[in-house]
Amino acid sequence: MQVELYDTLSRQKKPLEPQDNTVRIYHCGMTVQSRPHVGHLRGYIVMDALRRFLRFKGYEIKLVQNITDIDDKVIEKSAAEGIDWRMLAERNTDELLRVTDALNIERPTVMPRATQHIEEIIDLVSKIIEKGHAYESKGDVYFDVRSYSKYGKLSGKNIDELESGARIEPSENKRDPLDFALWKAAKQGEPYWYSPWGKGRPGWHIECSAMSAHYLGSEFDLHAGGEDLVFPHHENEIAQYEAATGNGFAKAWMHVEMLNLRGEKMSKSTGHLVVASDVIEAYDPNVLRMFTLRVHYRAQTEYTIEGMDEARSAWERITTFLAAAQQVLGEPALATEYPKLDAVLSDDFNTPKAMGLVFDLVHQGNEALASGDKDKLAEATVKLNLALQILGFKPRREEGVQDVKTLLDLLVRFRSELRAAKAFEWADKLREMIQEAGLIMEDTKEGTRIRFR
Numbered sequence: 376m377q378v379e380l381y382d383t384l385s386r387q388k389k390p391l392e393p394q395d396n397t398v399r400i401y402h403c404g405m406t407v408q409s410r411p412h413v414g415h416l417r418g419y420i421v422m423d424a425l426r427r428f429l430r431f432k433g434y435e436i437k438l439v440q441n442i443t444d445i446d447d448k449v450i451e452k453s454a455a456e457g458i459d460w461r462m463l464a465e466r467n468t469d470e471l472l473r474v475t476d477a478l479n480i481e482r483p484t485v486m487p488r489a490t491q492h493i494e495e496i497i498d499l500v501s502k503i504i505e506k507g508h509a510y511e512s513k514g515d516v517y518f519d520v521r522s523y524s525k526y527g528k529l530s531g532k533n534i535d536e537l538e539s540g541a542r543i544e545p546s547e548n549k550r551d552p553l554d555f556a557l558w559k560a561a562k563q564g565e566p567y568w569y570s571p572w573g574k575g576r577p578g579w580h581i582e583c584s585a586m587s588a589h590y591l592g593s594e595f596d597l598h599a600g601g602e603d604l605v606f607p608h609h610e611n612e613i614a615q616y617e618a619a620t621g622n623g624f625a626k627a628w629m630h631v632e633m634l635n636l637r638g639e640k641m642s643k644s645t646g647h648l649v650v651a652s653d654v655i656e657a658y659d660p661n662v663l664r665m666f667t668l669r670v671h672y673r674a675q676t677e678y679t680i681e682g683m684d685e686a687r688s689a690w691e692r693i694t695t696f697l698a699a700a701q702q703v704l705g706e707p708a709l710a711t712e713y714p715k716l717d718a719v720l721s722d723d724f725n726t727p728k729a730m731g732l733v734f735d736l737v738h739q740g741n742e743a744l745a746s747g748d749k750d751k752l753a754e755a756t757v758k759l760n761l762a763l764q765i766l767g768f769k770p771r772r773e774e775g776v777q778d779v780k781t782l783l784d785l786l787v788r789f790r791s792e793l794r795a796a797k798a799f800e801w802a803d804k805l806r807e808m809i810q811e812a813g814l815i816m817e818d819t820k821e822g823t824r825i826r827f828r
């Protein structure tokens with residue numbers, strides 16, 4: 376089945392057609408001026424699941440996920456805290472990695488930092504100037520938006536409409552309010568690198584154009600990021616790269632919608648957010664994945680405690696079933712194919728439909744447990760295991776089963792104690808309660824056993 380994803384640029388679903396067996400993806404990562412919040416994690420989880428699915432489809436994946444470690448906000452924030460900007464960037468990058476590792480999010484093939492690619496950035500800026508699409512002004516370099524006729528093609532924005540709302544800040548040296556900075560001259564006390572235009576640092580947008588080109592070349596398969604990056608960040612990335620090289624930039628654009636909090640986008644600058652590590656402490660990491668994948672990536676959604684609690688019960692339904700199935704089937708096995716799942720994920724990565732299939736399997740499996748149909752149970756379980764693996768869930772099977780066994784042993788022991796104390800009425804009452812809970816308690820020659828019905 377051919378994988379299709381909705382492409383923001385052509386505004387339609389587009390088949391993923393890598394030139395060879397490797398899918399080349401650039402995913403805009405975090406600017407590390409603050410601690411990661413749960414809004415960031417939505418994109419990381421979706422990308423992780425997509426990557427696992429593409430691997431299941433037989434592709435190799437080259438995923439570049441950058442870290443923006445130099446930026447106006449990084450400088451402002453570190454000055455406010457009175458620490459070196461590098462310490463701030465490292466601290467927040469470390470936290471991002473801790474959180475994503477805990478969430479079973481695989482690390483990207485490359486995680487480049489903007490400050491490691493100043494040379495490539497300067498090269499790209501020079502090429503844009505040579506081609507007549509950028510100009511230097513008092514140590515700053517600006518992209519000349521009017522010179523690039525295709526500006527606005529990703530976001531669908533009209534240059535004249537943009538112009539009417541724009542103005543030039545007193546600190547800026549540009550000719551036109553629409554122009555954006557490729558290079559910024561260093562102000563007193565700011566970090567800087569040497570360049571043909573003097574001491575300064577790169578603008579945010581050029582960092583991603585330079586790093587994606589460096590690792591993936593032109594016309595790579597997919598450029599991804601949050602919906603809030605369509606304009607101006609991604610619009611500018613396209614303009615910069617295409618103006619400099621004359622080559623096409625990414626073949627397709629994937630945008631993951633926002634995770635809101637009380638109706639508003641989570642934002643580092645306003646502090647309207649939920650810190651990611653707090654969520655990791657409060658919930659099993661699979662719960663946030665469940666919460667995320669139950670919604671399609673192109674739909675906005677709200678972060679709520681109720682939503683997370685619901686996702687937790689949903690996850691517990693799965694693990695309870697898996698523990699019971701393992702008691703009957705032994706070690707878990709994996710199906711090699713599951714065409715229905717393949718079909719829904721190939722169609723614009725429809726994870727809510729995939730989760731629907733997952734819960735159908737849990738339902739079928741529980742029915743098979745109840746009727747004692749071991750074949751049907753095995754069929755549902757191997758498909759479920761494959762689906763969970765593709766979506767990146769990581770059930771802690773052994774622990775779960777151990778917990779259940781310990782609990783069942785405890786009940787058996789307690790009942791023998793009651794009988795030894797001749798409290799037969801209570802021993803019978805306990806047996807009734809156990810049976811009401813859907814379990815079977817049998818007295819055999821070897822002793823008492825509890826099993827799932």
Ligand SMILES: [Zn+2]
Pocket residue numbers: 403404583608
């Ligand atoms: Zn970017």
